[in-house]
Amino acid sequence: MARYSVSVMIRRPPREVFAFMDDVDRERDWQPHLREAWQEPPGPSRVGTRKSYRSHFLGKTLENTYVVKELDAGRRMVQRTTADSALDARVEIRWEEVPGGTRVTLDTTAKPRGLLRFMASSLLESSARSELESSLNRLRRRLESGEG
Numbered sequence: 001m002a003r004y005s006v007s008v009m010i011r012r013p014p015r016e017v018f019a020f021m022d023d024v025d026r027e028r029d030w031q032p033h034l035r036e037a038w039q040e041p042p043g044p045s046r047v048g049t050r051k052s053y054r055s056h057f058l059g060k061t062l063e064n065t066y067v068v069k070e071l072d073a074g075r076r077m078v079q080r081t082t083a084d085s086a087l088d089a090r091v092e093i094r095w096e097e098v099p100g101g102t103r104v105t106l107d108t109t110a111k112p113r114g115l116l117r118f119m120a121s122s123l124l125e126s127s128a129r130s131e132l133e134s135s136l137n138r139l140r141r142r143l144e145s146g147e148g
Contacts, residue, residue, distance in 0.1 A: 002108075002109070002110050002111070003107075003108070003109045004107075004108055004132075005105060005106065005107045005108070006105070006106050006132045006133050006136055007103055007104065007105040007106075007136070008103070008104050008136040008137060008139065008140050009098065009100075009101055009102070009103050009104075009140070010101050010102050010103075010104060010139070010140045010143050010144060011100055011101040011143075011144050012101055012102060012143045012144065013097070013101070013102065014074050014075070014095040014096070014097050014102040015074050016143070017095055017101075017102045017104060017139075017143060018073065018074040018075075018095050020139075020143060021093070021104070021139070022044060022045050022073075024037045024038060024039045024051055025037070027053075029142060029147075030135055030136075030138045030139040030142055031055075031135045031138075032134075032135070032138070033055045033056050033057060033131055033135075034053055034054070034055050035054045035055060035056060035061070036053070036054040037051070037052070037053050037054075038051075038052050039051045039052065040052075044073070045068050045071060045073075045077065046068065046071060047068055047069065047070065047071050048067065048068060049067070049068040050065055050066070050067050050068075050082075051065065051066045051067075051068070051079070052064070052065040052066075053065075053066075057131070062086040062087075063084075063085065063086060064081050064085040064086050064087055064089070065081060065082040065084065065085055066079035066080065066081055066082075066085075066089075066091065067079060067080055067081075067082060074095055075094065075095055075096075076092065076093070076094050076095070077092070077093045078090065078091070078092045079091045079092075079093075085113065086112070086113055087110045087111065087112055087113060088110065088111040088112075088113055089108065089109065089110035089111070090108070090109045090110075091106060091107070091108050092106070092107040092108075093105070093106050093107075094107075104136060104139070106132060106136070108132070
């Protein structure tokens with residue numbers, strides 16, 4: 001099982017960063033590998049919210065559904081994938097107020113399922129970490145430029 005953590009500092013208040021990241025309709029704005037994203041029920045996340053994603057990763061189309069397991073809005077969210085997802089994953093997102101803005105940290109633990117489990121783990125881990133870092137940097141640029 002791969003474990004990694006990525007962080008970025010964004011010059012915006014935590015409530016604004018959280019609100020932007022929690023809007024499933026805006027996720028493609030900062031996660032370019034996403035093809036589709038939807039959630040049930042609609043609106044702000046709460047414990048039990050299901051967020052489903054169809055994404056493109058290493059030449060494959062993947063589908064994952066995450067369920068919000070813990071939520072302290074604007075501070076911390078823990079999500080777990082459902083059994084029918086391409087990954088067995090746990091993601092913890094933290095929004096920490098720091099001088100000048102917000103530090104966003106994503107802690108991920110993931111194990112591939114299905115065809116992904118036959119790929120080299122080092123390739124999967126480095127590609128996943130690279131995509132997460134790229135997505136968080138894109139999020140930072142978008143929010144700091146006033147597009148969010």
